[in-house]
Amino acid sequence: MESEKMNTWKDQQTPALAIVARGDQIAPNNNHSFTVKSQSKSGLIYQIQKHGKGYTCTCEHYQQTQTCIHVIAVKFRIDLQQSNKDIMQNKPTCDYCKSYNVVMNGKRNNKSGIINRYLCKDCGHRFTDNQGFQKKRAEPEKIALALDLYYRGLSIRKVAEHFQQVHNLDISHMTVYRWIEQYSQLASEWMNKQEIHTSERWHFDETKVNVDGKQRWLWNILDSRSRYLLAIHVSENRSIQNTRIPLKKAKQVTKDKPREILTDGMMSYPKAIIKEFGHSGGSRTGYFSPHIRVPSIKARVSNNRIERFHGSEKERIKVMRGFDKDDGCKNIMEGFRVHYNLIRNHQTLGVTPGEMAGLPKIEGFRWLEILKKSVIETPNHL
DSSP, rough: OHHHHHHHHHHHHHHHHHHHHSSSSSSEEEEEEEEEEEEEEEEESEEEEEEEEEEOSSSHHHHHOOOHHHHHHHHHOOOOOHHHHHTTTTOOTTTTOOOOOEEEEEEEETTTTTEEEEEETTTTEEEOOOOOTTHHHHHHHHHHHHHHHHHTTHHHHHHHHHHHHHHHOOOHHHHHHHHHHHHHHHHHHHTTTOOOOOEEEEEEEEEEEEEEEEEHHHHHEEEHHHOEEEEEEEEOOOOOOHHHHHHHHHHHHHHOOOEEEEESOOHHHHHHHHHHHHHOOOOTTTTEEOOOOOOOOSSSSSSSSHHHHHHHHHHHHHHSSBBSHHHHHOOOOOOOOHHIISOOOOOTTTSSHHHHOOOOOOSSHHHHHHHHHHHHHTTTTO
């Protein structure tokens, strides 16, 4: 029964997010009660009631399955409202002397809306709050929110529609796409420079992905203890050379070496792993390789953690409906890796995989804080 609930939940995430993106489908009665318009029957309204950490809905589907798109949509809306509160709590610093002693000094209108202007009381410098994003018309908060919405499950067009409906900003879906592609790559480069610690067991597997109607292979390496996604790679084939690339990437993000790398039975795995991690075990033991072939998911030592991860990954790719080009696919999947490692709390762990791997907790609106750190450390990225 529990697995059936999880499958229902995943299948309904996309329509639930679409309800939120429309902006006028959910109305709060109070902090514990909401109304949601029916998406199939005109004029019908469902009542959502919060009970502690749970919710109930008056729709028929909820009565049968104990979950529905209306409950999921209300939860998403509450999460987004909290993200907007986190955005508003971020105070800018002077982009000249880096002082926090700043005050509001008017506003400026541009094509993407109203941007706040500030005066630094220490050096007298006036600036707009576009720290590290000076060549973008939109505020950094809007760019961060676009990434947050996209990696939570909204499509590119739904993100643009969200800005128009909720924030009254006319931003094209292609602008949103450029933000996501560019800043996903930047955030990934910053994340790869952070020092993480991994366990002695890694999981390594590949799955199919569609890029412009062509089949590509998406490789993932996952740390067993922290669930940290060490590397992602997209390739045209499963040659030994392409099998080695994610292993090389994983070696660059951590100094820890695995004693076990679990894979399925594909022939290129043992050859690639021994080239990247094999070493001499002495004259008696010969050459040592950490590779372990898992015969099935029922084996004593299984690769089911990365198989479950592939399920979450494919749910996100389903919303993308394929990629337009190889470079865009690589950048966006790196952004997914950032979101998985640093933004969302892992359901089993209760914290992010990044925190489990030894990184400090990111307070506030996490995407915004990551982008600010990224542009400061890479000032010439634009």
